[in-house]
Amino acid sequence: MSTEANRLPTATLPGGHLDCTGCTHRTDDWKTGPTATFLGLLLFIVYSTAAAFQGEHYMYENYLSPMYSPVVFTQLERTVTTPEGETLKVAIPGAAPVEHAWFGLKPDAWPEWLPFSPAFLILAFPGAFRFTCYYYRKAYYRSFWANPIGCAVGPFRRGLYRGETHLLLFQNLHRYALYFAIVFIGILYYDAYMGFFRHGEFGVGLGSIVLLLNATFLACYTFGCHSFRHLVGGRLNWFSKSPLAHALWKRASFLNERHMFFAWLSLFWVGFTDFFVRATSMGWIPDISTWG
Amino acid sequence: MAERTFEIWRGDRSGGEFKEYTEEVDEGMVVLDMLHRIQARQANDLSIRWNCKAGKCGSCSMEINGMPRLACMTRMNQLPAEGKIKVQPMKTFPLIKDLVTDVSWNYRQNERIRPFKPPAPDSDGKYRFQQADADRVQEFRKCIECFLCQNTCHVLRDHRKQEHFVGPRFMIRVASLEMHPLDTDDRIPDLKNEFGSGWCNITRCCTEVCPESINITDNGIIPMKERVVDRYYDPVARILRAITGGGKKLPTA
Known part of the structure; x- marks a missing residue:
């Protein structure tokens, strides 16, 4: 029952393999994963950039957006020029009060031409942690750089591939981004704790829960980090001689097996928390809480 | 039918x-x-x-x-x-x-890896370690050498970097030796300089196709890359090693 042979297309190797970017004989749905990853990451980058540049409505009562935490410097008013050419100073809505900023008001030395937002001073740290994360590396190497775009699918720019040996050697410093990320977990839990106190009175609001979940999801992501897993125990060969390290390694391994899940959940929740605080500050959604 | x-x-x-x-x-x-x-x-x-x-x-x-x-x-x-x-x-x-x-290239890579090197046995001629010490490397022993991971790895498959990178199968072979509690040899310099751990960009296709469900990337390659970082890229670790007089191998306990 042999039928006539299929003639080969050009750029076909011995074995019938296609040899071009994006080429494959796969018949399953391999495109959805990288496409969804591309869109998901792009959406977050666009949202977080817009949120960082806005510089207002990042705090509402005792709720602070994680994209602005910790507030190193704050800015309470900005200069605007009216259509008549008059220069006015107007209050920035939803800005952190001076007593909440670690070092008070924005320094006078900050250049006028340079936009200011408290988020600019801190976003590099969580950004560096995610950028050098082993999971996100896989995600963006596949979905942004197409190397490979899918398993057994022709990659992009094959002649230039150097792996992580040249320009990308800095990825090896992921553990230093981890150290900062652990500090941020402490800060975000403090923010969540403060989210349960308004004017010194304990209470619970929707924002308190949102902030607490945000810190928790980020902690699950951070403590499932491959570098963390290595440092707490993975570097050892004799687990039986270091029971504490072994116990820590096993718990880190539990989170590490779910690293992708927490990477996405925490990413979404950071964005959602920022949106929640922003929307509450702008009056878009009511502040449901025991404080009335 | x-x-x-x-x-x-x-x-x-x-x-x-x-x-x-x-x-x-x-x-x-x-x-x-x-x-x-x-x-x-x-x-x-x-x-x-x-x-x-x-x-x-x-x-x-x-x-x-x-x-x-x-x-x-x-x-x-x-x-x-x-x-x-x-x-x-x-x-x-x-x-x-x-x-x-012809998969013989893989066997030539295997020959480049220095074999298991145990210390002298205990006085009764036996070696002893606990199950907890063996669990991790046992996963790698499941490998049946089908070379599907080598075939899928885009570094070998598409970029044809066989002269730089040994491939995922041999990354986990090195891992199985380096993580072994009784092994005394040091393959971390080989891993970086000869076997090309930096060429892997951990995109996990090897793990996706493994018929034995070995978590090649998370449990083998990344831990090896982290040990290379310990040795060559982490300045604090290097200083600490210099102060404490750490030997060639990483501290094991």
Whole structure:
């Protein structure tokens, strides 16, 4: 029952393999994963950039957006020029009060031409942690750089591939981004704790829960980090001689097996928390809480 | 009884083509069964490497509908119900004939890895360690050397960096030795300089195709890359090692 042979297309190797970017004989749905990853990451980058540049409505009562935490410097008013050419100073809505900023008001030395937002001073740290994360590396190497775009699918720019040996050697410093990320977990839990106190009175609001979940999801992501897993125990060969390290390694391994899940959940929740605080500050959604 | 049409690569390094074969499929058959049926009834000269038919020898690695898989572990009802089924040899290795490739490059990589080097045994002539110390490396012992991971790795498959990178199978072989509690040798410099750990960009295709479900990337390659970081890229670790007089191997306990 042999039928006539299929003639080969050009750029076909011995074995019938296609040899071009994006080429494959796969018949399953391999495109959805990288496409969804591309869109998901792009959406977050666009949202977080817009949120960082806005510089207002990042705090509402005792709720602070994680994209602005910790507030190193704050800015309470900005200069605007009216259509008549008059220069006015107007209050920035939803800005952190001076007593909440670690070092008070924005320094006078900050250049006028340079936009200011408290988020600019801190976003590099969580950004560096995610950028050098082993999971996100896989995600963006596949979905942004197409190397490979899918398993057994022709990659992009094959002649230039150097792996992580040249320009990308800095990825090896992921553990230093981890150290900062652990500090941020402490800060975000403090923010969540403060989210349960308004004017010194304990209470619970929707924002308190949102902030607490945000810190928790980020902690699950951070403590499932491959570098963390290595440092707490993975570097050892004799687990039986270091029971504490072994116990820590096993718990880190539990989170590490779910690293992708927490990477996405925490990413979404950071964005959602920022949106929640922003929307509450702008009056878009009511502040449901025991404080009335 | 359903019929399915296969497009099977027929040829060698000098050239070839896909040929179509239509055969009846019985319940429970795997792709290797179908290839044997085609070989018996229509193409007696079809070359296939196979042995155990149980997913344990790693011989029948090939590409089925574009995905690297073991033919003996790919059930017919796992494949799309409609359309032709394309069967090819592995792309990464030199083609010998039809579905058979020359995988000897892998054995040459294996020979480059320094073997297990235990210390002197205890006074009674025995070695002792706990199950907790063995658990991690036992995962890597599941490898059947089917070389599907090597075939899928884009560094080898598409970028053809065989002279730089040994591939995922041998990254986990090094891991199985480096993590072994009784091993005393030091392969971290080899890992970085000879075996090319930096060429892997941890995109996990090796893990996705492993028929033994070994978590090659998370449990083997990344821990090895982290040990390379300890040794070569982490300035604090280097200073601490210099202060504490750390030897060639990382502290083990």
